[in-house]
């Protein structure tokens with residue numbers, strides 16, 4: 001398992017960030033509800049939702065702490081979906097809950113649309129491998145949604161990838177076995193999440 005943390009900037013640059021060592025993160029009885037409480041306590045310190053991404057280093061650390069201590073997380077696997085190739089298991093939700101917390105299983109070869117999330121995000125590969133293609137805006141007044149490819153990288157088990165709200169990516173499950181990822185996202189800001197069509201320089205709400 002690789003111990004690498006990444007930050008992908010709004011312009012699609014994938015930068016390695018300092019990762020906490022697992023032996024510094026060992027906790028007794030680190031249940032999933034404790035993790036969720038740690039995250040919401042952290043986010044309470046942000047003056048508003050738009051500045052929550054400022055806490056990405058601390059959020060990445062909490063996600064690594066969860067990965068280090070939670071056997072349960074690694075066993076939460078949705079049944080494979082043979083139609084779409086992607087299945088999602090929501091790990092926690094209630095009315096008005098601001099976070100998206102889920103494990104996602106993708107069959108080999110499944111390719112996502114090109115999209116951003118309109119909020120910060122932290123994902124970690126539990127098993128398998130996925131390739132991310134990052135894009136950056138090349139927009140002008142006449143073509144505000146024009147984008148161009150920026151970088152490409154394959155992530156494997158133990159690698160934590162964090163995103164800015166504006167980060168644009170496309171994810172492909174690579175390798176011969178299904179890919180299981182844990183995904184944590186903030187509250188999507190209205191009218192800020194898009195699916196892009198680079199050939200037409202257009203985007204639609206996603």
Ligand SMILES: [Fe+2]
Pocket residue numbers: 115116117169
């Ligand atoms: Fe995504």
